[in-house]
Amino acid sequence: MNTTTAPQRAASASLLDALNLRFGAQVSTAQAIREQHGRDEGSLQAPPPDAVVFAENAKDVADAVRLAHDHNTPVIAYGAGSSLEGHLLAIQGGITIDVSRMNKIISIDADDLTVTVEPGITRKQLNEALKHQGLFFPIDPGADASVGGMTATRASGTNAVRYGTLRENVLALEVVLANGETIHTGTRAKKSAAGYDLTRLFVGSEGTLGIFTQITLKLYPLPEAVSAAICSFPSIEEAVRTVIATIQLGVPIARVELLDGPTVGLVNQYSKLSLREEPMLLMEFHGSPASVKEQAETVQEIAAEYAGQAFEWAHTPEERTRLWTARHNAYFAGVQSRPGCRVITTDTCVPISRLADCLLASVAEAQASGITYFLVGHVGDGNFHFGYLIDPDDEAERARGEALSQALVARAIEMGGTCTGEHGIGIHKMDYLVQETGAGAVAVMRSIKQALDPKNILNPGKIFNAQA
Incomplete structure (x- = not known):
């Protein structure tokens, strides 16, 4: 591009x-x-x-x-x-x-389960400070991103299936507008019916409408008990069917991540693990000891119905951290497997009923292309990521990677999904936004941008072109 x-x-x-x-x-x-x-x-x-x-x-x-x-x-x-x-x-x-x-915590209101922070604090810095109060902020996009950046892109991550995305977890904002004026949106109250919901307008606006200087977030008590497990499957379809059944039964699973067999191999090599190199679910359960035990046993029974095998538990915090660190390093495992490469990433999200169909067709396309790829997914909410590893100096290979991305996005939209579950539009997905929302909706967005930033100085050329 x-x-x-x-x-x-x-x-x-x-x-x-x-x-x-x-x-x-x-x-x-x-x-x-x-x-x-x-x-x-x-x-x-x-x-x-x-x-x-x-x-x-x-x-x-x-x-x-x-x-x-x-x-x-x-x-x-x-x-x-x-x-x-x-x-x-x-x-x-x-x-x-x-x-x-600007990485300070301005206030922690433990009784109200809220925190107000500056935008430069990262999620790890925030949770390190919160754990001493028995609280945590659950949005975990993998990277140690800044809270301001996460809010700007409406980030999600591995915990979204239980705790939601940034959209559900931002209560109030302090925002600098394009002319340098500062405004405040929202309050620490958990709900409001006062006027337009400006907070939700700015969340996900990718720096095109204003720059955050304070952000008020919801917090959650650290769970009394946490248990994690991995389970391997003969195929991606059986792994996904297990997830669908789990969600439809109402099991309040906190995290459920999918890695396909080749990606598990990359993770093993990078993180020095010896996981079975088959499609794998990595799951985590939060709650009381009794509820965690019940959730885990239910999911284990469901997995057995779909040929799940090698169900293994990570009981200690160290074991859980090791597994989740390996999952979060899947991106770097892919990059290291091909030195000098760049990654064309996707983050489509589809209704969970269409997840298996979308994944299987996309895997078949990727394998037929000859492009090296990795696949991970926050499949509990229908969100998944392909990373196509390309030589940045090989235009033909870049074109093949982009073609795979375009086909996957078109498939997700056709299935009632979205071109971006959590990364945002930026530059790369501007054309896909029109496909997903239609020209009329983009025109409304353009009108909002024009009203708030008539000189088009805030991150111009992102999400959509300012002029039709």
């Missing part, structure tokens, strides 16, 4: 002078810093931003955005750099605001 044809609006000398005057050592135009902030974990490439501002508080963000607005210059928010769809790329030039230094 060519990202160099977008109209360029580079930061002017006068803007750079103004940034230096306001921020001093907090702004950098060094090539290495700019390049670090001009790429994410995806396969797309673009020139770096013209400057990087390291914000340390909400006023820094507001002032930087106001200066960019006055100079009609694009501005992109940056957290941990773990996005996958080109969200961070400065395709029109401009400045990046790095909020990683």
Whole structure:
């Protein structure tokens, strides 16, 4: 995909002078810093931003955005750099605001099960601080992403089947708008019927409508008991049928992840494990000791009906951590298996009744293509990921990888699903958004963008083109 044809609006000398005057050592135009902030974990490439501002508080963000607005210059928010769809790329030039230094917990309200944080705190930092209060934040996208980035992309992850996504877990926001004005949306109350739901509008807006400076989240008590298990199956279909039956029976399973046989092999090699290299479910159960035991026994019986075998338990926290770390490292296991490759990722989500059909057809296509791939899925909510490993300098191979991605997305949409379950649209999936929602819905989104950001400076060229 060519990202160099977008109209360029580079930061002017006068803007750079103004940034230096306001921020001093907090702004950098060094090539290495700019390049670090001009790429994410995806396969797309673009020139770096013209400057990087390291914000340390909400006023820094507001002032930087106001200066960019006055100079009609694009501005992109940056957290941990773990996005996958080109969200961070400065395709029109401009400045990046790095909020990683804004990583404080502002308040923990244990009685109300809420926490208010700055956007740069990562999920691991947050949970490390919360565990001493017997609480945790369950959204786990795998990467140690920043909470601001997770909110911007409406992130999900391995726990979504029980705890939902960011959409269900953000209560309130402090947001800097395109002109530098700061607004507040929502409250710490668990529900409200007051006016338009602006909080949900900003959650998932990918930095195109505003930049978060505070985020209030729901928390949950750490479960009294946790148990994890793995189970292997003769085929992907039998593994998925087990998940469908589990969900339809109402078992409140916390996590259920699918890896196909070749992916288990990659994980074994990378994480030094010896798991059976067959389609595998990795499951976790939360609750009281009695309820966890009941859930696990029920799922084990269901798995046996679908030829599940080698059901193994991870009873200690160390064993569970080892298994989940291996699962989260599946992406890196794939990348390491082919040095120098880049990954074209997918994150489609379909109604769970169509999951097996979608997976089987997509696996058959990938195998027929000759492209090396890995497959993992948060299959409890119908979400799964293919990673197609391509040589970034081989245009024919990149084209084959993109064709596989396009076919998979088209299949998911045709089955009543979505082109992105959790990664967001960014640049890579702009055309798919039109396929999924229709031109009319995209026109409504464009109208909202125009109303809130008439100069089109906030992460321009992402989600959709600002002009029809």
